[in-house]
Amino acid sequence: MKKIAIGGDHAGFDYKKLIISKLTTAGYEVKDFGAYSTDSVDYPDYAHPLALGVESGEFEVGILVCGSGNGVAITANKHQGVRAALCWTPEISALARQHNNANVLCLPARFISQAEAWQIVNTFLNTDFEGGRHENRVNKIACK
Structure with a gap:
């Protein structure tokens, strides 16, 4: 079972609630990094902690x-x-x-429906990295 981190800002709050409900129903372990309402917030306050959780390996994937x-x-x-x-x-x-080999999915709440958002999430979670010719390219992404 995948451990999933999820977060976002006020614009994504309702989408995040729906996605969390569907993920927990499907048996995923989910941690909500916020925001926790539709009150205006600064998205980096939620995106950074989520990214740290994915970066550290605590979570396999994240959704923002x-x-x-x-x-x-x-x-x-x-x-x-x-x-x-x-x-x-x-x-x-x-x-x-x-x-x-994306490990954080970012969704544009103002440009897709909630049904589309769930389809995108479901596809992301059920698609594997192909490796092969893509492996070398992905390895070149990191600044070392």
Whole structure:
């Protein structure tokens, strides 16, 4: 069973609640990093702790949700070992896993429906990294 970290800002709050409910029903272990309401907050306050949890290996994957998905993706990608991908379709989510070994999924709440968000999450969690020709490329991502 995968341990999943989830977080986001006020714009992603309702999406995050729905995703947490579906994930726990499906048997995943989920930690909610916040935000905990629709009150305006600063997304880095939630994206950084989540990214640290993925970076440390405490969580296999993370899911971040904000208005555009860009802010949380930029923030999470500041962490070594985190490969955060902004995904707005299941196909992009699959490619992020298959080709980039993405370990943090970023969703744009203001541009996709909740049903689409769940499809994207489900695809992300059920798609494996292909390795092979992509392995060398992914290994070149980290700044060492």
